[in-house]
Amino acid sequence: MSTDPSAKSTFPKSGRNLQGSPGPAVREILSNDERPVPPALAEFGNDYLGDDFSSGIHRDRYISPEFFRLEGERMWPRTWQMVCRAEEIPKVGDHVIFEIMDNSLIVVRAKPDQIKAFHNVCLHRGRILRETGGNVPNLRCKFHGFAWSLDGALSSIPCRWDFPNLKEEEMALPEARVGLWAGFVFINLDPNAMSLEEYLGEIPNHFRSWHFEDRYIAAHVGILVNANWKVAVEAGMEAMHVVATHRQALSYMADINAQYDAVKNRPHYSRLISPLGVPSPFVADSTSEQEIIDSMFPPQARGTGPGKGIELPADKTARQMAAEILRKQMSSTYGRDFSSVSDSEMLDLIIYSIFPNFYIQGGYFLNTTLFYRYRPWNSDPELCLWEIYVLLPTPKNSSTPDPAAFRLLKPGETLLDAHELGPAMSSFLNQDLGNMAYVQKGLRATRKPQSVLARYQESQIRHFHRTLDMYLSADTRK
Numbered sequence: 442m443s444t445d446p447s448a449k450s451t452f453p454k455s456g457r458n459l460q461g462s463p464g465p466a467v468r469e470i471l472s473n474d475e476r477p478v479p480p481a482l483a484e485f486g487n488d489y490l491g492d493d494f495s496s497g498i499h500r501d502r503y504i505s506p507e508f509f510r511l512e513g514e515r516m517w518p519r520t521w522q523m524v525c526r527a528e529e530i531p532k533v534g535d536h537v538i539f540e541i542m543d544n545s546l547i548v549v550r551a552k553p554d555q556i557k558a559f560h561n562v563c564l565h566r567g568r569i570l571r572e573t574g575g576n577v578p579n580l581r582c583k584f585h586g587f588a589w590s591l592d593g594a595l596s597s598i599p600c601r602w603d604f605p606n607l608k609e610e611e612m613a614l615p616e617a618r619v620g621l622w623a624g625f626v627f628i629n630l631d632p633n634a635m636s637l638e639e640y641l642g643e644i645p646n647h648f649r650s651w652h653f654e655d656r657y658i659a660a661h662v663g664i665l666v667n668a669n670w671k672v673a674v675e676a677g678m679e680a681m682h683v684v685a686t687h688r689q690a691l692s693y694m695a696d697i698n699a700q701y702d703a704v705k706n707r708p709h710y711s712r713l714i715s716p717l718g719v720p721s722p723f724v725a726d727s728t729s730e731q732e733i734i735d736s737m738f739p740p741q742a743r744g745t746g747p748g749k750g751i752e753l754p755a756d757k758t759a760r761q762m763a764a765e766i767l768r769k770q771m772s773s774t775y776g777r778d779f780s781s782v783s784d785s786e787m788l789d790l791i792i793y794s795i796f797p798n799f800y801i802q803g804g805y806f807l808n809t810t811l812f813y814r815y816r817p818w819n820s821d822p823e824l825c826l827w828e829i830y831v832l833l834p835t836p837k838n839s840s841t842p843d844p845a846a847f848r849l850l851k852p853g854e855t856l857l858d859a860h861e862l863g864p865a866m867s868s869f870l871n872q873d874l875g876n877m878a879y880v881q882k883g884l885r886a887t888r889k890p891q892s893v894l895a896r897y898q899e900s901q902i903r904h905f906h907r908t909l910d911m912y913l914s915a916d917t918r919k
């Protein structure tokens with residue numbers, strides 16, 4: 442890589458990397474970094490390239506009420522769902538309500554070291570027990586006052602004498618399974634599902650050095666999207682759309698040479714790595730190293746972040762410089778030592794897609810690590826809720842800041858109104874949002890019912906539908 446800031450990027454301008462795209466492969470970019478990357482970023486793989494990928498995805502999967510119903514019957518109740526972060530329910534009695542399809546659950550801290558998930562329905566005549574989260578000493582129904590203790594046991598019944606045949610031991614609240622990983626709380630409605638550990642496979646190992654258990658929610662916004670939940674999920678499964686959707690990022694982001702890890706025997710997750718601080722192969726010929734750093738830390742960011750008009754020293758590349766700025770900035774902000782963290786972990790977009798609806802970034806991604814959750818909304822196949830969280834490291838020697846409250850954007854608002862995400866991120870994500878409802882509209886209007894998918898760059902989408910099929914093909918009706 443060139444160290445002359447006035448020089449053009451010296452990435453190979455022609456030729457093909459292993460996946461067939463122009464520009465350097467991710468592993469080539471990472472191997473040029475000064476600090477070694479953790480093994481997690483160097484391993485994984487993709488075994489979808491040899492498949493017959495000529496048939497794409499049928500539009501019925503996004504619009505058919507029957508397909509939607511099947512997902513509700515066979516997939517959602519059997520997969521692990523991320524419901525909240527543990528720091529959102531720190532005290533005994535703290536709880537959140539989690540709704541998926543027709544299911545409603547109370548996820549509650551039952552003891553200081555125990556989180557439980559109960560079906561949120563009164564066992565008397567079926568009123569929802571809790572309408573919102575909060576803190577309660579017990580779970581009391583607002584209709585007639587039946588109450589359950591936080592361990593799910595029935596604790597009191599007004600007019601007990603009038604229920605002579607009721608047996609308390611048969612009136613415990615039905616529970617869902619709960620799993621914890623890196624500060625995230627998951628539930629699974631299926632008592633026979635594999636454990637969360639098995640489901641997540643090597644992901645906890647990949648994330649170990651990033652200390653997600655020591656992070657907190659700095660922002661949490663949601664927006665209702667007029668699209669099937671899978672349209673929203675798939676919008677983030679490839680970087681091939683950067684050239685048309687996020688043109689402003691071409692000068693500092695690897696897009697068509699991003700890496701996709703998707704392996705058939707790991708059905709519940711896949712990964713995208715898109716390095717930053719390097720230009721897209723589309724503009725590599727015309728982008729200097731100084732222009733890369735200018736686009737990452739633009740003048741309008743001066744005074745508000747690390748971007749104070751950075752002049753690239755002669756002995757540094759833009760990628761090295763950007764990582765160094767972030768290491769210094771984050772070390773001073775959080776009182777933690779980032780000096781040995783690799784450039785890739787500081788900068789790159791490293792997205793793990795955990796089936797079915799949880800996206801989480803690895804590393805530190807410019808100090809704005811994001812995770813997303815997508816859910817169908819109001820039992821409508823063509824409406825979903827997209828939630829976006831910013832997860833930041835907890836400053837050393839200080840207590841965990843309170844997690845940001847959830848803010849659902851109002852009708853008519855866009856992600857440009859999500860100021861808590863910062864101007865660059867809100868406009869970037871708003872560009873993604875701008876496609877979603879139009880994809881849904883197009884799926885209804887199309888005369889060509891099957892999409893076509895790129896062999897490599899859209900392999901995560903094929904992986905995702907393959908896993909979905911695995912669930913849908915297993916009849917779970919008892």
Ligand code: FES
Nearest residue numbers: 563565566582585
């Ligand atoms: S429905 Fe809940 S107490 Fe009657």
Ligand SMILES: [Fe+2]
Nearest residue numbers: 676686687873
């Ligand atoms: Fe995007």
